[in-house]
Amino acid sequence: MTKVVIIGGGPGGYEAALVASQLGGEVTLIERDGLGGAAVLSDCVPSKTLIATAEVMVRIESARQLGLHIAAADVADVVRVDLEEVNRRVLELARAQSHDIKQRLIQEEVRIVSGTARLDGGSRVVVGTGEGEESYDADIILVATGTTPRELPAAPCDGERILNWKQVYNLTEVPERLIVVGSGVTGAEFASAYDGLGCDVVLVSSRTQVLPGEDQDAAAVLQKAFEGRGMTIMSQCRAVAARREGAGVVVTLADGREVHGSHVLMAVGSIPNTSGIGLEEAGVELSPSGHIVVDRVSRTSNRNIYAAGDVTGVFALASVAAMQGRVAMWHSLGDAVTPLDLRLVSSNVFTTPEVATVGVSQKEVDAGEIRVASMLLPLGSNARSKMQGFTDGFVKLFCLPTTGIIVGGVVVAPRASELIHAVSLAVAQRVNVDDFSHAFTVYPSMSGSLAEAARRLHHREGAILTN
Numbered sequence: 068m069t070k071v072v073i074i075g076g077g078p079g080g081y082e083a084a085l086v087a088s089q090l091g092g093e094v095t096l097i098e099r100d101g102l103g104g105a106a107v108l109s110d111c112v113p114s115k116t117l118i119a120t121a122e123v124m125v126r127i128e129s130a131r132q133l134g135l136h137i138a139a140a141d142v143a144d145v146v147r148v149d150l151e152e153v154n155r156r157v158l159e160l161a162r163a164q165s166h167d168i169k170q171r172l173i174q175e176e177v178r179i180v181s182g183t184a185r186l187d188g189g190s191r192v193v194v195g196t197g198e199g200e201e202s203y204d205a206d207i208i209l210v211a212t213g214t215t216p217r218e219l220p221a222a223p224c225d226g227e228r229i230l231n232w233k234q235v236y237n238l239t240e241v242p243e244r245l246i247v248v249g250s251g252v253t254g255a256e257f258a259s260a261y262d263g264l265g266c267d268v269v270l271v272s273s274r275t276q277v278l279p280g281e282d283q284d285a286a287a288v289l290q291k292a293f294e295g296r297g298m299t300i301m302s303q304c305r306a307v308a309a310r311r312e313g314a315g316v317v318v319t320l321a322d323g324r325e326v327h328g329s330h331v332l333m334a335v336g337s338i339p340n341t342s343g344i345g346l347e348e349a350g351v352e353l354s355p356s357g358h359i360v361v362d363r364v365s366r367t368s369n370r371n372i373y374a375a376g377d378v379t380g381v382f383a384l385a386s387v388a389a390m391q392g393r394v395a396m397w398h399s400l401g402d403a404v405t406p407l408d409l410r411l412v413s414s415n416v417f418t419t420p421e422v423a424t425v426g427v428s429q430k431e432v433d434a435g436e437i438r439v440a441s442m443l444l445p446l447g448s449n450a451r452s453k454m455q456g457f458t459d460g461f462v463k464l465f466c467l468p469t470t471g472i473i474v475g476g477v478v479v480a481p482r483a484s485e486l487i488h489a490v491s492l493a494v495a496q497r498v499n500v501d502d503f504s505h506a507f508t509v510y511p512s513m514s515g516s517l518a519e520a521a522r523r524l525h526h527r528e529g530a531i532l533t534n
């Protein structure tokens with residue numbers, strides 16, 4: 068039996084364990100905190116659960132424009148957010164999810180070891196369990212140790228007022244005025260969520276526009292939506308320090324200005340968990356940022372050692388981590404394997420509205436990396452959108468000009484995360500715009516706009532006819 072030892076029980080680690088077990092490996096998974104990893108216990112699952120509550124508040128707020136009268140000037144006077152209860156639910160749900168994953172792994176006969184692991188060369192893993200050390204021989208090792216929130220030296224998180232995104236669930240009351248530092252996906256999602264919960268939010272953004280890594284047409288819609296709801300966005304501002312003062316916090320910006328609030332959430336990126344675990348000693352190459360260098364089948368520079376997930380810096384998504392983990396096991400255990408293809412990855416920013424993307428990006432198109440025909444259709448003219456009182460979003464499709472094959476798309480809408488799947492399927496299956504538009508969509512529906520965008524990119528005799 069091939070001995071597989073996996074370090075890290077997040078999606079990169081536990082999905083790999085399931086595949087390795089299915090392929091007949093003797094699998095040991097070592098995790099120091101809890102199964103499901105940061106994805107389930109502190110990052111992805113808790114934040115999306117909090118956002119689910121915030122979304123309901125936003126919907127109640129927007130009920131007025133649908134002809135429903137709320138008997139108060141401020142929704143907060145009618146619906147009280149009990150953040151302690153909300154956070155209790157968030158954490159209970161995360162723990163339950165972690166429990167389910169653990170049960171599944173046990174059922175698949177994965178040996179679970181609780182402790183902190185480090186490599187001892189390329190074929191042994193040593194685990195500190197609190198009661199001593201244990202060591203495990205391995206034919207194959209997978210490192211899936213994830214990342215840790217980056218902290219500014221002059222803004223140390225105290226878990227009470229100066230918070231990272233793992234600490235916000237300690238809050239028992241909605242902050243009066245929350246300063247969010249960083250307008251990447253994490254910053255934007257929390258800014259949107261707390262704004263929805265009725266908090267006064269100040270977003271400190273180092274760039275000209277929120278979501279610098281995302282489609283810029285989408286980011287512009289989101290920035291407008293945030294500002295329309297009364298959020299303060301301080302663009303091109305870098306925070307250099309944060310301190311507690313009285314019952315609040317003060318954030319100092321690089322230009323010397325100070326921003327006052329009741330709490331601050333630092334969302335300034337992450338650093339990989341690669342130091343002190345014996346990687347360099349085992350001949351595993353790290354990038355200048357400290358991430359593990361891997362190829363498309365998750366191999367590192369040591370042929371016995373594979374790596375998956377955020378620790379590789381390839382694309383920090385739970386879905387990508389899981390796929391990298393599975394690919395590593397398919398490859399190392401001799402099963403059929405398709406190398407990871409980032410062109411097929413769909414992702415979603417869970418703001419109000421949501422921003423979902425798949426495949427080719429506008430940035431690649433603008434940089435001349437790929438030639439495409441594109442169509443952006445505002446949802447303002449979509450009947451279903453109008454009925455629901457949503458008019459700000461859009462759908463965008465990219466197709467190859469010679470064949471009409473759909474290679475990417477963007478959706479900015481409520482539940483964009485669900486709508487993008489049709490585009491994702493088209494990208495994966497190389498569907499062309501005409502075949503895509505010939506599939507019936509429900510009337511009225513927002514997905515009708517995706518079909519309409521494809522219809523407007525009609526492919527004929529090797530060219531795209533647009534209207």
Ligand SMILES: Cc1cc2nc3c(=O)[nH]c(=O)nc-3n(C[C@H](O)[C@H](O)[C@H](O)COP(=O)(O)OP(=O)(O)OC[C@H]3O[C@@H](n4cnc5c(N)ncnc54)[C@H](O)[C@@H]3O)c2cc1C
Pocket residue numbers: 074075076077078079080097098099100101103104105106107109110111112114115182183184185211212213214232253340344375376377378382383384385386387388417
């Ligand atoms: C706020 C936030 C929201 C997010 N939302 C989404 C989302 O909606 N959708 C999405 O796809 N992605 C989301 N992500 C990204 C997603 O959480 C990560 O891509 C995912 O967690 C990566 O999985 P992983 O297995 O690489 O690492 P992790 O989930 O970080 O798991 C790594 C595990 O390794 C363990 N570990 C580390 N070192 C050791 C050691 N030496 N010994 C033993 N165990 C160790 C850690 O305890 C941890 O449990 C979000 C990220 C953040 C920060």
Ligand SMILES: NC(=O)c1ccc[n+]([C@@H]2O[C@H](COP(=O)([O-])OP(=O)(O)OC[C@H]3O[C@@H](n4cnc5c(N)ncnc54)[C@H](O)[C@@H]3O)[C@@H](O)[C@H]2O)c1
Pocket residue numbers: 219248249250251252253254256271272273274279280304305306307334335336337382383384414415416417
């Ligand atoms: N919905 C999702 O799938 C989801 C949610 C959250 C995170 N993620 C993943 O995690 C990755 C990382 O996202 P992130 O937002 O945590 O990190 P990030 O590194 O993408 O963004 C951090 C932002 O903070 C800014 N920043 C850094 N220092 C600053 C300072 N001193 N002052 C002001 N701004 C500063 C940076 O310029 C950057 O824009 C994402 O790319 C995504 O893949 C996914």
